[in-house]
Amino acid sequence: MQLDLFAAVLDEYLQSGSLSNESLYAHLGRAGAVQPAAFAQRTAIGASGEQHSPAKRRVRWIQQTLKAMGLIERIPQQRGVWRATTKAKADLTPAQPKVVLLGFHTELGIGIWGNAVDVLNRIDEPVSLFLTSPPYALRQPRAYGNPSQQAYVDFITSTLEPICRTLAPGGVVALNVSNDIFVEGSPERSTYREELVLAIKSRCGLALMDSLIWLNPCKPPGPIQWASKQRMQLGVAYEHVLYFTNDPHRCKADNRRILQPHTPAQRRLIERGGENRTAVNADGAYRIRPGSYGNATAGSIQRNVLNVSHNCPSQRALRAKTDALGLPRHGAVMPLKLARMLVEFFCPPGELVVDPFAGSFTTARAAEDTGRRWICGDKHLEYVLLGQHRMQPAVA
Ligand SMILES: C[S@@+](CC[C@H](N)C(=O)[O-])C[C@H]1O[C@@H](n2cnc3c(N)ncnc32)[C@H](O)[C@@H]1O
Incomplete structure (x- = not known):
């Protein structure tokens, strides 16, 4: 190759x-x-x-x-x-502007070494899901580089421009972004995310469907200054997955693809035919009648708080593989379980998923495992090489 x-x-x-x-x-x-x-x-x-x-x-x-x-x-x-x-x-080798190289391919997808804009500009077929964790607006940048808070909105909206041209009707743009960006020297949280949502709506014409919460119980403690020292903030535990579409009524997301098993209490309720009481709650907003919640369904609807720890077997296998290959460890890997859930929810099987900030190619791996086609790329050669190994079954 x-x-x-x-x-x-x-x-x-x-x-x-x-x-x-x-x-x-x-x-x-x-x-x-x-x-x-x-x-x-x-x-x-x-x-x-x-x-x-x-x-x-x-x-x-x-x-x-x-x-x-x-x-x-x-x-x-x-x-x-x-x-x-x-x-x-240097540890990481960045792609030159406009140079795009095929890194590897699988049955369902291709891994590319190149800058996001250059990769996206070459896509000429309908994209059903654009799922990515772009570099965050961090003050202490990761090894792979991060845009400043001031430049962030422009960085994201200009990256999205080419994808908006190829997004299929009802296609989804899902961005995993940080909640923990602070105004410099202050415990005040930045409103960059709110500004980003408004800019994506006005500049890219995309409608916000939800801001899912990714609850990560293993998130490292922080913000040290404002939670551990000055005590005026609580410890951080979540990030957002913002999701947008170009056509809300035809949105490709479908929660039936990620139904959750019923809890034992729900199963018991269904088995006995549902509620046997009448109640009116919240000033009439919710009514319970005999038989309510008694329909047998294939599973429960996933709630919009996704509780997934980043410390999982897939991360451990990836770290071991990275070390064995002598490649630099990636500092911001999404748990594979979360990526799978998002890919399945947002994108019908067989359709195309794109992630131009692929890092360790978690989106690619999730798409490959769940039968979606994919095009993923990263600016850094070493991560593309890692991505190639990520496709081996043992590193899942
Ligand atoms: C937050 S990480 C993505 C992590 C990924 N979701 C995973 O699970 O491994 C962001 C990635 O974007 C890459 N990157 C930064 N700027 C880029 C650009 N202009 N074009 C393409 N990739 C870029 C970095 O090399 C980094 O791997």
């Missing part, structure tokens, strides 16, 4: 300091990235019919891409000898 070889070539430069082309071919052969015999094979290429090695040409094409991306440079006065640049030695 294109990205495997790309990563292998970059890795050789990072490991070796400097390399001539012939040593690079030998290293790639030893590392198993290319069959050594492939470098010896020649075929006629071009109008002149001259004999060339397709494997060497592929490697040199990657070399030129790495050069264009500023990740390798020629060593002065040494013909054909290259080395990794300081930029390449």
